[in-house]
Amino acid sequence: EVQLVESGGGLVQPGGSLRLSCAASGFTLSSYWMHWVRQAPGKGLVWVSRINHDGSTYYADSVKGRFTISRDNAKNTLYLQMSSLRAEDTAVYYCAREYYEIWEWGQGTLVTVSS
Amino acid sequence: EIVLTQSPGTLSLSPGERATLSCRASQSVSGSYLAWYQQKPGQAPRLLIYGASSRATGIPDRFSGSGSGTDFTLTISRLEPEDFAVYYCQQHGSSPPVTFGGGTKVEI
Numbered sequence: 001e002v003q004l005v006e007s008g009g010g011l012v013q014p015g016g017s018l019r020l021s022c023a024a025s026g027f028t029l030s031s032y033w034m035h036w037v038r039q040a041p042g043k044g045l046v047w048v049s050r051i052n053h054d055g056s057t058y059y060a061d062s063v064k065g066r067f068t069i070s071r072d073n074a075k076n077t078l079y080l081q082m083s084s085l086r087a088e089d090t091a092v093y094y095c096a097r098e099y100y101e102i103w104e105w106g107q108g109t110l111v112t113v114s115s
Numbered sequence: 116e117i118v119l120t121q122s123p124g125t126l127s128l129s130p131g132e133r134a135t136l137s138c139r140a141s142q143s144v145s146g147s148y149l150a151w152y153q154q155k156p157g158q159a160p161r162l163l164i165y166g167a168s169s170r171a172t173g174i175p176d177r178f179s180g181s182g183s184g185t186d187f188t189l190t191i192s193r194l195e196p197e198d199f200a201v202y203y204c205q206q207h208g209s210s211p212p213v214t215f216g217g218g219t220k221v222e223i
Contacts, residue, residue: 035213045152045160045203047213058211094159098207101148101165108159 002026009109022078022095033098038091121216134191138204148208
């Protein structure tokens with residue numbers, strides 16, 4: 001069974017950093033395209049970043065230069081390193097696996113950027 | 116970037132009624148990489164439809180998707196109480212970036 005479990009969210013001050021993790025089980029993470037998607041409170045879904053099976057990475061313009069997506073193949077874990085955080089980065093962050101036309105999602109982790 | 120516009124913003128219906136949700140794309144969606152999700156408060160999005168018209172595993176057949184190119188529709192044939200939620204369309208054929216519609220809330 002495919003499972004994605006996010007962790008690492010919490011309260012951080014503006015300008016601070018945080019690293020989110022997404023532990024994968026039931027499949028080999030490095031064989032798939034993996035995404036981070038976020039949802040601000042009461043708002044819609046917004047794509048943040050993607051890492052391909054070949055390691056290529058892509059980012060939304062709003063996070064480019066501040067966020068870094070990566071993975072640890074030995075731990076079968078996806079990461080999102082977030083720096084220079086702003087109030088507008090406050091959201092639930094979901095990781096998701098893309099398998100052809102099908103996306104499978106974790107339950108999300110809440111990041112709150114506030115002083 | 117492909118912009119997805121969902122309408123209506125809110126749909127007020129009763130159990131047993133038919134719901135028709137629209138998703139219009141600013142450009143043709145590649146290979147019908149168009150999906151529909153249901154989301155309830157405090158929960159992750161749940162995949163309903165992928166490839167514009169294929170039901171995901173475990174999704175009841177009262178949910179159906181149709182459309183191609185720039186116009187897509189999600190139909191719920193007879194609303195059950197558990198179907199009242201927010202629905203999003205998503206395109207991931209022309210990415211990055213992946214884009215989502217703004218959502219349609221189906222309420223009683």
